[in-house]
Amino acid sequence: MNTDVVTKKAPSVSEKVLKNGLKVLVKEDHRAPIAVVQVWYRIGTSYEHEGITGLSHALEHMMFKGTESRKSGEFEVILSRIGAENNAFTSQDYTAYYEVLAAEHVETALELEGDRMRGLVLDKAEFEKEIEVVKEERRMRTDDNPNSVMREQFNAVAYLNNPYRAPVIGWMEDLDNMNLDDLKDWYAKWYAPNNATLVVAGDVEPEKIFALAEKYFGHHESMKLPEVKPRTEIPQIGPREIVIKAPAKVERLMMGFKTPGMISAKQGKVEKWEPYALDMLASILDGGSSARFSKNLVRGQEIAAGASAGYMGYGRMPQLFMISGVPATGVKIEDLRKALMAEIETMKTSLVTQEELDRVKAQVLASEIYQRDSVEHMATTIGALESTGLGWQLMDEYEKNILAVTAEQVQQVAKKYLNEDQMTFARLDPQSLEAGGNK
Template sequence: MRNCRLLLAAITLVTSSAMAESTATTPEKAPSVSEKVLKNGLKVLVKEDHRAPIAVVQVWYRVGTSYEHEGITGLSHALEHMMFKGTTKRKSGDFEVVLSRIGAQNNAFTSQDYTAYYEVLAAKHIETAFELEGDRMRNLVLDKDEFAKEIEVVKEERRMRTDDNPNGVMREQFNAVAYLNNPYRAPVIGWMNDLDHMNLDDLKDWYKKWYGPNNATLVVAGDVDPEKVFELAEKYFGHYEKSVLPEVKPRTEIPQIGKREIRIKAPAKVPSFRMGFKTPGLITAKQGKVEEWEPYALDVLANVLDGGSSARLTKKLIRGKEIAAGTGVGYMSYGRMPEMFIMTGVPATDVSVDTLRKAFMEEIELMKTTLVTQDELDRVTAQVIASEIYQRDSVQHMATTLGMLESTGIGWQLMDEYEEKILAVTAEQIQTVAKKYLNEDQMTFAELVPQSLTEGAK
């Protein structure tokens, strides 16, 4: 992401968006999504929300780090930066000038699976966003001097977010060990060596391959009329020819057959650890490879362990035994490939990593041997649903959810099914997925061993 903000999950962006609208009353059920596919393959999704005269325009391209190979990591993210550097119609910097004059916000983000560009603006100005996005879809000018400057910006972003951040180093090293042939092993921003050897021809080739209408989804949400949006889409995007897209080879992770462990020595003040278990995602369930309810049960399981002050890890390890200064659990289910169930821990003062790790494993074992209580299930499902309803009060969140689901092959329709699926999760299902997936043979464990600045420089 430009401005030194790299998002690994677009959902993080939208939940903290300053443009999120709130309401004191329970929001009405959101209107249905209007959909149209242009002759050139561009899919257009429109989500009406007339509560405020605001609109969000987003263009999602189905390309990210997971489409790259060794030697060109970071290419999708670098191209994202260059997309703001001018077209055959506009010089570098004009994009921001035009949008600032109408009070619009704009930015972009890259993930493993997609690259997206967005504008948040008054609904009456959406045609301006269409004109700008339509222009740079096929008319980008990739200038040698601009690239020479911008790649240094990307490198500095990497230094700040990863190289000089012990948790960033651990996360990157963890992924590289946890995955063997799954492309999620590479960092979104790219390895520094690949950035050092990236050239302008690499970006030109990448842009030509992937930035076509038949590899994109246009999402518009807010105070808009679907038919008007479709007309604008035809006007500014409909004249482009389909691209000949590269064949995407399957890169399914090979089965893990034993625990993997690494110790990372980096300048840091406190020790910490990161542990992850291979799990299916929503795409796995859609493909019929696992039961449809399994991803939802894993989602609820994550919230039982770490879903607020009443969650098990917080209640038992931070407040109860006082052996943890911090805990975290996250389940990533929205990728175009299966991801992981992640747990993180920071030991309390004078508590070893081994002690806290053992306590984590004991809590996992309890999930396998004892059913969660109905009170826990009610609390977690209420929290998850409340969070989802609150986030849906933001048109930017709604647009981003649509784009993310569509770009990963899951399909935007799942958004309307989410609450029902979460509410249907049972204690027995939670126990089943804990037994099936949270096993040490499926686990990767990374420990951060703090080093002084002097030691870290050696």
């Protein structure tokens, strides 16, 4: 065994940390001769500060340009010749790059990713063209989409000091004022082996992947990373409300409650079972046609055209328990709000039935089993958990922890977290284009 690495072995994932700090995780799946290669950098919008929002996402775009050894566009040509699919995505907590390809071509993907980890050439002319592409993406996906505008405005009000308040794509003013030096600085600071995780899943052998990782990434030096200051959201001391006026056809509402995340449980700030109980609570309210929102509000009272609930517990910081709804024709938005809050109140005062618990657990597990049938999904789960500080091992604990949730625990988290003093409420007030909507 090499003396310059630390090795670990686990039941479902093989792990090795190179001397330079790069963590390599390999998930074997020999059912088909394909593989997924992903490189995850622990840098996203939540690491940015005011004035530079969207920087992580803009850099993601530039990562497909030239390197010191390859011209711009050559990356795509090489991968297209071997029939590989490739792309990237940026979130609040990380930026990830991936290739899906025949397993025999894994080395090609690793060579390319190793090259652009530290060898990117950031060209002024390329940047000036690409930042306009990013701005147009923002106009199409957010500015011209009332639901996206609503969510963006909602986040900015729901959070005061938590960096999740900023949009991943960035505020337009920040994009207008972004320059090449900003990207060069961001790349130099964060794109380092000790700030990255390499995930390879599929028809591969761990020891061969470890050797290739050493070959193509091992020569990169570890970097002294910037100190990341804690920016945990301050306690909310009363309800917040916002009205968004935007061109749209229908009214809708959105409610978010401050809740702990999986990271809170890992840090011992809340009971370990609480995030799983919140996950179950969301599925009881909105988990198919038998769930309470659908059964009681859409079909029963016919007060909602649609209603949904979701728990976001997998970030590197605590997030929100979200509820949204669209009123049925002729129903006032305030009446829908009252009906949704009444459903929440019922969760606090009455235990859910064993039948509901069994149904949701069966649904959750069926979904989990189905998703694990996808090599790409497995790789993404591993990378996301690792990049948010939760650790890929959580993937193996999920089924056991969900099955252990009780009706009493579901009631406890409803009482503890779904109250109006921890709620932000948003209403979309549709505006017509003729009336001077801001499209």
